[in-house]
Amino acid sequence: MRYNEPSALGQRVRCFPEAPRLTRSNGGCKGQTVDINLKSAVVPIREHRLGSISGYVGTADDLARKSAAGTLEDRRRTFTQCLSCSEMCAVSMLAYIQDAAVISHAPIGCAASFGGMNQLNRWGQNKRDLPVENVHLVSTNLSERDTIFGAAAKVEAAIRIAYERFAPRAIFVATACASAIIGEDLDGPIETLERELGVPIVAVHCEGFRTQIWSSGFDAAYHAILRKIVKPPQRKRNVVNVINFWADDVLTDLFRPLGLEPNMIVPFSSIAQLETISEAVATVQMCTTLGTYLASGLEELHGVPVVKSPLPYGIKGTDAWYRALGRIAGKEAEAEAHIAAEKAAIADDLAALRRELAGKTAYVAAGSSHGHSLISVLRELGVKLEGGCFYHHDAKYDHGDRAADHLRHAVDTYGDFKVGICNKQVFELVNLVRRIKPDMLIVRHGNLAVWGAKLGIPTFLLQDEHLSLGYRGIIRYGRKIADFVSNPALVKHLARHTKLPYTDWWLEQNPYAFLQDASPV
Amino acid sequence: MTIVEQPRQFCALSGQQTILAIERAIPIVHAGPGCSSMLFGGLAMSNGFQGSGYAGGGTIPSTNTTEREVVFGGADRLRDVIEGALKVLDADLFVVLTGCTADLIGDDVGQVVGAFQQRGVPIAHASTGGFRGSTCFGHETVIHALIEQILEPAPATIPGLVNVWSVIPYKDTFWAGNLRAIRELLEGIGLEANILFGHDSGGLGAWRRIPAAQFNLVVSPWVGLSIAEGLQSAFGTPYFHAPVLPIGAVESSRFLREVGAFAGVDSQKIEAFVAAQESRFYHYLDRAADFFLEARWDLPDRFVNIADSFYTLGISRFLVNELGFLPGHQFITDDPPERHRPALTAGLAQLADHVSADVTYSNDGGEIARTLRAQTRSDQRPIVFGTSWDRDIARELRGYCVSVNLPITDRLVLDRAYAGYAGGLRLIEDMYAAVLSRQQ
Numbered sequence A: 001m002r003y004n005e006p007s008a009l010g011q012r013v014r015c016f017p018e019a020p021r022l023t024r025s026n027g028g029c030k031g032q033t034v035d036i037n038l039k040s041a042v043v044p045i046r047e048h049r050l051g052s053i054s055g056y057v058g059t060a061d062d063l064a065r066k067s068a069a070g071t072l073e074d075r076r077r078t079f080t081q082c083l084s085c086s087e088m089c090a091v092s093m094l095a096y097i098q099d100a101a102v103i104s105h106a107p108i109g110c111a112a113s114f115g116g117m118n119q120l121n122r123w124g125q126n127k128r129d130l131p132v133e134n135v136h137l138v139s140t141n142l143s144e145r146d147t148i149f150g151a152a153a154k155v156e157a158a159i160r161i162a163y164e165r166f167a168p169r170a171i172f173v174a175t176a177c178a179s180a181i182i183g184e185d186l187d188g189p190i191e192t193l194e195r196e197l198g199v200p201i202v203a204v205h206c207e208g209f210r211t212q213i214w215s216s217g218f219d220a221a222y223h224a225i226l227r228k229i230v231k232p233p234q235r236k237r238n239v240v241n242v243i244n245f246w247a248d249d250v251l252t253d254l255f256r257p258l259g260l261e262p263n264m265i266v267p268f269s270s271i272a273q274l275e276t277i278s279e280a281v282a283t284v285q286m287c288t289t290l291g292t293y294l295a296s297g298l299e300e301l302h303g304v305p306v307v308k309s310p311l312p313y314g315i316k317g318t319d320a321w322y323r324a325l326g327r328i329a330g331k332e333a334e335a336e337a338h339i340a341a342e343k344a345a346i347a348d349d350l351a352a353l354r355r356e357l358a359g360k361t362a363y364v365a366a367g368s369s370h371g372h373s374l375i376s377v378l379r380e381l382g383v384k385l386e387g388g389c390f391y392h393h394d395a396k397y398d399h400g401d402r403a404a405d406h407l408r409h410a411v412d413t414y415g416d417f418k419v420g421i422c423n424k425q426v427f428e429l430v431n432l433v434r435r436i437k438p439d440m441l442i443v444r445h446g447n448l449a450v451w452g453a454k455l456g457i458p459t460f461l462l463q464d465e466h467l468s469l470g471y472r473g474i475i476r477y478g479r480k481i482a483d484f485v486s487n488p489a490l491v492k493h494l495a496r497h498t499k500l501p502y503t504d505w506w507l508e509q510n511p512y513a514f515l516q517d518a519s520p521v
Numbered sequence B: 001m002t003i004v005e006q007p008r009q010f011c012a013l014s015g016q017q018t019i020l021a022i023e024r025a026i027p028i029v030h031a032g033p034g035c036s037s038m039l040f041g042g043l044a045m046s047n048g049f050q051g052s053g054y055a056g057g058g059t060i061p062s063t064n065t066t067e068r069e070v071v072f073g074g075a076d077r078l079r080d081v082i083e084g085a086l087k088v089l090d091a092d093l094f095v096v097l098t099g100c101t102a103d104l105i106g107d108d109v110g111q112v113v114g115a116f117q118q119r120g121v122p123i124a125h126a127s128t129g130g131f132r133g134s135t136c137f138g139h140e141t142v143i144h145a146l147i148e149q150i151l152e153p154a155p156a157t158i159p160g161l162v163n164v165w166s167v168i169p170y171k172d173t174f175w176a177g178n179l180r181a182i183r184e185l186l187e188g189i190g191l192e193a194n195i196l197f198g199h200d201s202g203g204l205g206a207w208r209r210i211p212a213a214q215f216n217l218v219v220s221p222w223v224g225l226s227i228a229e230g231l232q233s234a235f236g237t238p239y240f241h242a243p244v245l246p247i248g249a250v251e252s253s254r255f256l257r258e259v260g261a262f263a264g265v266d267s268q269k270i271e272a273f274v275a276a277q278e279s280r281f282y283h284y285l286d287r288a289a290d291f292f293l294e295a296r297w298d299l300p301d302r303f304v305n306i307a308d309s310f311y312t313l314g315i316s317r318f319l320v321n322e323l324g325f326l327p328g329h330q331f332i333t334d335d336p337p338e339r340h341r342p343a344l345t346a347g348l349a350q351l352a353d354h355v356s357a358d359v360t361y362s363n364d365g366g367e368i369a370r371t372l373r374a375q376t377r378s379d380q381r382p383i384v385f386g387t388s389w390d391r392d393i394a395r396e397l398r399g400y401c402v403s404v405n406l407p408i409t410d411r412l413v414l415d416r417a418y419a420g421y422a423g424g425l426r427l428i429e430d431m432y433a434a435v436l437s438r439q440q
Helices: A006-014 A060-069 A086-094 A114-127 A144-149 A152-166 A177-181 A187-197 A216-228 A251-258 A271-275 A288-302 A315-329 A332-357 A368-380 A406-414 A426-436 A449-453 A470-486 A489-497 A504-508 B012-020 B035-045 B067-072 B075-088 B100-105 B109-118 B135-149 B175-188 B203-208 B225-235 B248-263 B267-294 B309-321 B338-349 B365-375 B388-396 B420-439
Strands: A056-059 A073-077 A100-105 A137-139 A170-175 A201-204 A239-243 A261-265 A282-285 A361-366 A384-390 A418-421 A440-444 A459-461 A515-520 B025-030 B093-098 B123-127 B158-165 B192-194 B213-219 B239-242 B302-307 B330-332 B359-361 B382-386 B400-403
Touching: A056 A060, A056 A073, A060 A406, A060 A418, A086 A100, A086 A170, A086 A216, A100 A152, A114 A137, A114 B035, A114 B388, A137 A152, A152 A170, A152 A187, A170 A216, A177 B100, A187 A201, A201 A216, A216 A288, A239 A251, A239 A288, A251 A261, A251 A315, A251 A332, A261 A271, A282 A288, A282 A315, A288 A368, A315 A332, A315 A368, A315 A406, A315 A470, A332 A470, A361 A368, A361 A426, A368 A384, A368 A406, A368 A440, A368 A470, A384 A426, A426 A449, A426 A504, A440 A449, A440 A470, A449 A459, A449 A489, A459 A470, A504 B075, B012 B025, B012 B035, B012 B093, B012 B135, B025 B035, B025 B075, B067 B100, B075 B093, B075 B109, B093 B109, B093 B135, B093 B203, B109 B123, B123 B135, B135 B225, B158 B175, B158 B225, B158 B248, B175 B192, B175 B248, B175 B420, B213 B225, B213 B248, B225 B239, B239 B248, B248 B267, B248 B309, B248 B420, B267 B420, B302 B309, B302 B365, B309 B330, B309 B338, B309 B420, B330 B365, B338 B359, B359 B365, B365 B388, B382 B388, B382 B420, B388 B400, B400 B420
Parallel strands: A100 A137, A100 A170, A170 A201, A239 A261, A239 A282, A361 A384, A361 A440, A384 A418, A440 A459, B025 B093, B093 B123, B158 B192, B158 B213, B213 B239, B302 B330, B302 B382, B330 B359, B382 B400
Antiparallel strands: A056 A418, A073 A515
């Protein structure tokens, strides 16, 4: 059988691994929790689980209202530019577990992310005084032959190689488009080798074509951790799980008055550290888009409460979040004292920054939850918001509690604003930002910042999601952007000396011209 | 090749970066949602931070395959994205490249693209599903597609016009500088180099001139030979194969004399240019001699390349024949087809009289490190010309490391060239920067 004959289709798709379909019941985005089903190796994608969408135009208030009511509809695009994928996201969480190994079960192209992950790994190890060494990533390097005859032997070989070379405490095997389409059986080799080698070996079903919402890959990685790494709690410890990307630790100072310690997961943690996250007193998330599944899984399976409040970005959000933590720690009075002291400590600096940034306008293009956070911080600094676009929107989070509706919090606290759900489509962003001409463009994803700069707009990307966190984060972030907009020399040169790759026709169209009519999720 | 740790090249869909290197050409990727970004990240970002350029990175149109297309086929979706790209993006040439999903389910891309070609749209397509082959394979595949689908026979040959087929854009971190250096060498002896990739290379217009060239020049151990052969059979154009990437004076002068002789350039003209270039090159080598001869603390005493065949052969010849270095074990990471390996192995075995090196072919960092460990005597201090992966093994062996191949995340690369006379000086500067900065 030749791989590229249409007649192969039926035989190929028949082999898909189990992919449970959760259909939302009526008003499914209202309060209820999503079940965490560890019996299945596959976690349902966000479109099915959270009613997530990747196309929308309107206002933040409308988006939050429809999300709460369960009436949100998705809009597809006929023309699209490249996205990220869930495999990338899944591996990006697992690759930095310092004593684990990850196998990319895919052709070697899916290993194109390894070099960048190694850079980030070594950077993070340097910062944290960990031994600096290369990431533990291996590719099964699927070839044309493997797509025809199968690659089970390669999975086994890769697991053995990973075990011999890295002596890992756990091995994750991530699927990709090609391995999923050829329908490789992972469970067989994994079970056998797990018994033989004596370390957990976990399949991570994260092939890219299943979802347009790459954050589904985070869920796949966390599902793997919940299934085979996390152990039932033996005792409670005064630590709080902090689900984050790879940010600096600003939380130790923040938690100290409450007698709590942060346990930053998953990147730069160890397997032993992950085994006991069930013993924490609570879980906080710096980006709910990232952490929703793991946080809810820990709550549902091991009784670790998720802090369900607005996130600690901007003053009001930080107030609510810190009070919630204070209640969990039984230190409400200490929390109030700390809140008052911190607010007093930043008052003068905040006033000065507000004066400096007065009249400045911004547009925000960021991942969903952190985008809402950045908007809160910008508004706290007195920056005028021209609107925002988020890469996707989750109609709810896994715990189902609308107290943690960050978009609603941003709208109620800082006022309504224009919103697009843009799926990282640069052509829409360039069209839109070119019209709006904000004083600054705030982005948080690769492959985007340069397009704001080419329009001559100071464009700011801050990878560290903790820098803007808490009361002092407002000042830290404010100083960064004040510095950044004060000397736009680079972007002016870029705008003058580069040509945009878009036609004049496109730049005159409605930025959302390629969005089709709404359809139910 | 089998299981790979620390990859040094990727899959056939890497051809998207070859297309992006053609001025005002844009790939349209018919593949899963992450493929294009992932390859952009691996080839253009974690590789000297080469960046998006005119229409790379997040600009690349992609069908972002969903489950629906995997089950029902993706031809309609591809048609929509092509239609959109034609309206939205300002380009002279579009090239549809398929990824694993489209190639596995068997979308008839030729039919979809053919309909646009019949409308006169400048568009081509190539089958570059990741499982089909490597970055090198993808590079050659997209060029073959352009030759077959875009080029027309020329009415007349243009004397002195030379198409250059050499390093792979983006995969070679220094491609932009290297191609410019080769152009300057050829222009120095009066030839017109059709460089085809990179800044000021002429875009589609330059590609349309390919059939009019006097000859094709392959400056490469093996990549690009099939292109020259293809052009010979399609248009009858002869080709000259220069297997060594010329670095420094010895190789650059040899290169110019050989190419010049093939092209029929007057030898006096060649010698005049060579003399001027060598005068400048050796002026600086002379100045550096105090350092070479006196700074004897912990200098490297064997060099090791962990690089593609361009660099492993090119750097080895330069260091042995120009600077009098001795080779340690060598590695070639770009998986040359078996038929090309004997020449590469022999080239490294006969670097100079009584100077020879053994070579291992591998794209797997684990195997490379294990082999190097076994092949390095404990009293030898190697300098490794490799990638950012190789910092660990270089340190373990008390040696030094210069990143010259993908992935490169420890240096920013703009227009630096290692090819040509000046390229040799740059390589000397960079290797001793690695040595000295490590010591201080």
